[in-house]
Amino acid sequence: MPQIEHSDYYSHILGTSLKVEVTGHFGYPIVMFPTSQGQYTQNNDFHLNGSINWFIEQGKVKLYNIQTIDGWSFYDEKISPQQRIKNYELYVQFLIKEFIPYIQKLHETHRVAVAGASFGGYHAANFAFRFPDVVSHLFSLSGAFSIRNFMDGYSDELVYFNCPREFVKNDEAWKYKHMHIVLSTSDQDICKDKNLEMADILRAKGIDFWYDERKWINHDWPLWRMVFPTFIGRFFS
DSSP, X not given: OOOEEEEEEEETTTTEEEEEEEEOSSSEEEEEEOSTTOOTTHHHHTTTTGXXXXXXXXXXXXXXXXOOOGGGTTTOTTSXXXXXXXXXXXXXXXXIIIIHHHHHHHHTOSOEEEEEETHHHHHHHHHHHHOGGGEEEEEEESOOOOOGGGTTTOOOHHHHTTOHHHHGGGSOGGGGTTOEEEEEEEEEOTTHHHHHXXXXXXXXXXXXXXXXXXXXXXXXXXXXXXXXXXXXXXXHO
């Protein structure tokens, strides 16, 4: 079994510690996000991490499953939409200014991979498209590409810049040319249409990507466990 460690990473930007589960002893760093309001251990608990054990044990990849703040951003109905997006932007700034630099230094690398399923796919995609210079691979498993549904009609610049389906259309395509982008879905996936739309956006801009659609399987862990080893194998064998 791979080596697993749990630690706390203190964020000066958020003013609190976030939990991190580190899986593996060596390898290319993959920052992973849980599904909606999931614990930082969720990808391990539901065996998504385990689906790529071979690559972890061989020292091909090392996983960093980071806690999200869904509960006090998008899913906190007690605060205003404006405060929800402000809180989430603080989390994004924590990633780009604190957590990713820590991993860059630790691994002596400029770029990292990001991955997640469902809302974790949103977190991964949003970060990758916001900060393409530091992301080499995006693995979005049944992801979504907008957070308008959490905003109760509220709109501002922060909302726009956290909706990849909007800002990527207006961005310069060269920024993404180096990135390996995987959009994974299935014919019965509730997020299939969102992935088809994102694929169309990338195609129209001439940005290379891998669209993977499986058959006869739902938006759930069996799908994600099935496809993740295929994607990791393609790039990290």
